[in-house]
C-alpha cells in the first residue's frame with residue numbers, strides 16, 4: 323500500500339518527494355462514456371493527477387437520495403483515473419462554487435428557510451454528515467493508503483472568501499476524518515492575507531488559487547505556512563462565460579509562461595480547468611454582485627482540452643512546459659477531425675399549452691408560492707391566476723427569479739427579466755381572463771451571500787397595488803420531459819414553417835459519421851434541447867455561445883430524435899449541425 327504525506331518542503335509519495343501536476347476534470351460535466359478518453363489525454367499532456375469536485379446536489383436531488391449511477395458514478399471515474407496510472411484529488415465541498423447551481427448545495431436544504439449554511443449550524447451539519455457518510459464508501463476505499471488513487475482531500479472551498487467560523491472548519495475536518503479519510507487534508511484560498519487567515523486551520527495544508535504572478539502569490543502563501551510544499555490548487559487558465567457576455571479566452575503562450583513560472587518555483591499545481599465540459603440540463607450556476615448573471619451552458623473555459631475533448635494550442639504549449647519538469651509519455655492524442663455538417667428540418671410542433679398535464683401537476687395557493695415551496699429545484703414553472711380589470715392595469719412583482727414570460731389568455735404580453743431588474747408590466751385596459759407566467763430559474767447563484775435563495779415569483783404580486791390571489795403553480799419536469807415523445811408519436815407529420823413559442827418541436831435524423839456534433843442554435847430564440855432524451859442544456863440567442871455540444875455517446879447511427887423547447891420564437895425550422903463550436907465573440 324502506498325503513502326502520501328506533507329513533508330518539510332515537498333509532498334512525499336511512499337516517502338519520496340513528489341510534485342503534483344494535476345488538472346481539474348469534473349465528472350459531472352462530461353458524458354461518462356467519455357471519461358476514459360479525457361483522463362488518457364490528461365496523462366498524455368504530462369499530468370500525473372486528476373482533480374474533481376463532488377457536486378452534492380447532483381447526487382442528492384432529494385433529501386435522502388444518493389445517486390451514484392451513470393454520470394454520477396464517481397467510483398468508476400476514480401477507477402478510470404487509477405487505470406490510467408494517475409492519482410486523484412477529491413474536493414467534496416460541501417460547497418464547491420464551480421459555476422455550478424448553488425455551488426453544489428442541494429436546493430432542498432433551504433426549503434424551511436431556517437438552515438444556516440457554511441457554518442457550524444445544527445441543521446446544516448446534520449445534512450453534511452449524511453452526505454459525507456453516503457460519500458464515504460466511494461472515497462475511503464480509493465485512498466492511496468488502501469491501494470487507490472486518492473492522495474488529497476480538500477475541506478470546504480475558498481472558505482476565507484465567505485466566512486470565518488473556525489468551529490465549522492474544525493467540525494468538517496473531524497467529520498472528514500471520522501468517515502475514514504486518512505490522506506492529507508487541504509484548504510484553498512485566494513492568496514490574500516485575510517482570506518488565508520480565515521479559510522484554514524492548523525493541521526490542514528493551505529494552498530492557493532490564482533492564474534498569474536505565481537512567485538508573488540506563492541510568497542503570500544509561504545508567509546502563512548512556513549513549511550510544507552507550495553501548491554496552487556486552482557491555476558486558472560481560462561474563465562467561465564455568462565449569458566449576454568463575451569467568450570473568455572487566455573492566449574496559450576501567456577498561459578504556458580505562467581505555468582512555467584509556477585513550476586520553476588518548485589510548486590505543485592492543479593490546472594483549473596484541464597477540461598471544462600458542459601453544464602448539461604439545468605445545472606449551471608449564476609453570479610449576482612448587484613446584477614444577476616447566469617452561467618452559459620458551455621463550460622469550455624478555454625481549457626487545454628476543449629469542451630468536445632479535443633486538444634487546443636494550450637494543450638500542446640502546456641505539454642512542452644511540463645516536459646521541462648517531468649517525464650512525458652511517447653503517445654499523444656490524435657488531431658480532432660471536424661464534426662459532420664448537415665441539416666434537417668423540424669417535423670412536428672407541440673404547443674407547450676397542449677402538453678402541460680404531461681409535464682407536471684398543479685397545486686393551488688392563495689398567494690403565489692416560490693418554486694422551492696412547490697418542491698422544485700430547477701427549471702421552469704407555470705403560474706396561473708385570473709384577472710378582471712375595470713380600466714388600465716399594471717402588474718407588479720416584488721422580484722422575478724429569474725425570468726417571467728407573461729400571457730393573457732395565452733397571448734404574450736411581455737417578459738420580465740431579473741437581470742434587467744424588471745418588476746412591472748402594463749396590462750391591456752379592461753383585461754379579463756387567465757393570466758399565466760412561465761417562470762424560468764436560470765441558474766442558482768453559486769458564490770456569495772445569495773446561495774440558496776428561492777426561485778420563482780417572489781411576492782407580493784399585485785395589479786394596481788392589490789395582491790392577486792388564488793394561484794396555481796405547476797412545476798414542469800423538463801429534465802425527463804415525460805410523455806413528450808409519445809405526444810409527438812401520436813401526431814401526424816406536418817408542414818412546419820415557423821416556430822412560435824412556447825412550443826416543443828421535433829426532428830429526426832441519421833448520423834453521417836460517428837462522433838460528437840455541434841448544434842447551431844443561432845437562428846433560435848431561447849430554450850432547451852434534448853437528443854434521444856439527453857438534455858443538452860439551454861440555448862439563448864444573446865450568446866455568447868451559438869452552438870451546443872452534443873456528446874457522441876448520446877447519438878446512434880439512425881433514428882436520432884431531437885426535441886427543442888423554444889420559449890420565444892424562431893423564423894426558421896431548419897436544424898443545422900456545424901463542423902466546429904462557435905462559443906461567441908471574444909473580449910476586445
Ligand code: GLA
Nearest residue numbers: 418419420421479480531556
Ligand atoms: C474559484 C472557485 C472555483 C471556480 C473558480 C472560477 O476559484 O474555487 O470553484 O468557481 O473560482 O472559475
